[in-house]
Amino acid sequence: MARAKNAPANTVVAYVRVSTGEQVESGAGLAAQRAAIEAEADRRGWTIVAWKEDKAASGKSLEGRPGLAEALELIESQQAATLVVAKLDRLSRSLIDFAALMERARSKRWNLIALDLGIDLATPAGEFLASVMASAAQWERRIIGQRTREGLAAKKAAGVRLGRPASLPVDIRTRIVSEARDGASLAAIARSLNADDVPTAQGGKKWYPSTVRAVLASQEASQFA
Structure with a gap:
């Protein structure tokens, strides 16, 4: 089945990981993981091509783990046929990430x-099991998306303003509204703000007529909220 094309079937890369604060007594320590893998290697006649490890690394994501990246590089460069971990959570605590990794293994034949x-x-x-976990991961993604949509809808119904909060000082907003009421054009207001080095709501250095229009629109909307 799925193994690297040119690597002998009995060759493996062993991966171990501990996160900050994990104790050896928990059975998750590096020594315990190594012992479990070595015992299985002896039993099944594996040749361990390399040991890769990550210390003080979270299992919540596959990102930011150089040991795992090196292990995958060895596997996918056909220097070994199999990636072995003592415990599933040493590889990932995320079902979605693990399902993606299984699919990667199947598609790249390791x-x-x-x-x-x-x-x-x-x-x-x-x-x-891989197909079951992939289905479970898909379900989890859909549930997360549904909960996110429902949460946003509930906030909107409760009158909570969504999106990035305005960070433009009240006096600047008042100035823009006042100049507009006095008949100044959007371009003229933008030039005035730029001349006084007034930053935009998002910290930008340059005002444009469209930026001024957005402020006026938000002010008008807030009056009717």
Whole structure:
């Protein structure tokens, strides 16, 4: 099944990880992970091509983990056939990230094994589990999206203004409204603000007629909110 084209089937890259504050006694320490992988390697006749590790690294994301990046590079450059972890959460605590990694393994034809849960993409059971977890990850993404939409709708219904809050001082907004009421054009107001080095609401250095129009529109809308 899924293994690197030119790497012998019994070659593996072992990956271990601990995050800040994790204790050896918990069974998640580096030594415990290494011992579990070495025991399985002896039992199954694996050749461990390399050990890669990340210390004080969170498992919430696959990003920012140089050890994991190096392990994947070794696998995908066909120097080993399989990536092995002692525990699934050492690889990722995110179901969505793990499902994406399994799909990457399948598409690029390398194997992935997590000893604690018996995940092995080279077996029919492993393939089935991968499909189940991929479906669960898709469900999780949809639930997150639904909750986000419902939360925004609830805030809007409650009158909460969404988006980035205005950061333009009241006196500047008052000045813009006053100049507009006195008959100044949008371009003239923008020139006046630029001449006085007044920053925009987002910290920009230059005002434009469209920027002034947006401030006037927000002021008018707030009067009817």
